[in-house]
Amino acid sequence: MFKLFNNKRLFILLITLVTFIVLMGFSLGQRKTLSWPENFLRDTTGFVQKLFYKPAGYVAGFFQDIGTLNELAEENKQLKILAAQYARDKAQYNFIKAKNEQYEIDLKFTNAQKNLYKYEYHIANVVSVTTEPGNNTLVLDLGAKDGIRLNMSVTSVEGLVGVISNVSNFTSTVKLMTMMDIKDPNSQPPIAATAVNKEGKTFGMIESYDQQTGMLLMNKIPVDDPIAKDDIVISSGIGGRYPRGMTIGTVKEVKIGQFGLTSTAIIKPAAGFQDWKELFVVFTEERVE
Known part of the structure; x- marks a missing residue:
């Protein structure tokens, strides 16, 4: 009885082993499709x-x-x-x-x-500008401590602007050429002038500025003077107040005086007299410190 039972168990085990081997072989083999599980x-x-x-x-x-x-x-x-x-x-x-x-x-x-x-030019910044009638002045940031003195000439790159009229330790006031009036003793002093390439032949005095036309008037010119339209007018240096050779302006017209003894030249200033930020104070040799 026990022997038969043992043979069954062995048989079932054998069948199971064979089935497992078959399934393994089936799974490991090359297949084109997978099984549903x-x-x-x-x-x-x-x-x-x-x-x-x-x-x-x-x-x-x-x-x-x-x-x-x-x-x-x-x-x-x-x-x-x-x-x-x-x-x-x-x-x-x-x-x-x-x-x-x-x-x-x-x-x-x-x-x-x-x-x-051989002049020295000291650059100065414009601090303020006054354009009141009869008081056209401006203030520079150079003063006595910088060697600035009364009556020194002030110029822009284009041309003569005016002269120093007042000096403090740190600033100085410039009286503009637009204030020039022969009838006013407090205005800028007249300028002895000549013309480029006509030095020694041309002479006159720039004495006033016409507020209406914006032109300078050069008076006391001899009738036979060769000055003519488009001449460049410069300071002659005579009198020592203004340095020689400072550019003033261009002749626009020459008129014969009332009595025919002298002429007057109408001059357009070289300087623009507006919107300045920097100017130059002219130091002549005797004033250089």
């Missing part, structure tokens, strides 16, 4: 993975987008700062460039004048 298991696993992985991907992408937005915001902030700095640097560059160009003009002018008459 394998398909079911694979589909179920893929569906479950999709349920979990897709929302997880959305969440991860959401936080990644937030991080990207923060980075873009910071980059945008830095770009705005750089744009503001560029605008400031550009304005500063333009300002420095303009100042350098003006200094080059000033240097060229002073060197040319020095070589011509």
Whole structure:
């Protein structure tokens, strides 16, 4: 009885082993299709993975987008700062460039004048301008401490502007040529003048400024004087008040006087008498300190 039972168990075990080997061989062999249990298991696993992985991907992408937005915001902030700095640097560059160009003009002018008459030109900034009728003056930021003295001539790059009429320690007042009036004893003193390339042949006195026409009047010119239209009028240096060779203006017209003994030249000033930022105080040799 026990022997038969043992033989059954051995037989079942053998059958099971053979079936397992067959199934293993079937599974390991090359197949074009999967069995339905394998398909079911694979589909179920893929569906479950999709349920979990897709929302997880959305969440991860959401936080990644937030991080990207923060980075873009910071980059945008830095770009705005750089744009503001560029605008400031550009304005500063333009300002420095303009100042350098003006200094080059000033240097060229002073060197040319020095070589011509050996004067010294001290650059002064215009502090204020007064344009009241009968009081056309301006104030410079140079004073007695800088060697400024009364009656020193003041010029722009274009031409003579006026003379120093008042001096304090740190500033000085310039009386403009537009205040020149032979009838007013307080106006700027007359200027002994001649013409370029006609020195020694041309002579006259610039005594007044016509407020209506904006022209200077050069009087006491001899009738046979060669002065003519378009001549450049300069100071002659006679009398010692004004340095020799200061540009005054251009002759526009020459008129014969009432009695035919002298002529009057109508002169357009070289200086513009407006919008000055810098001027030059002329130091002659006897005034240089």
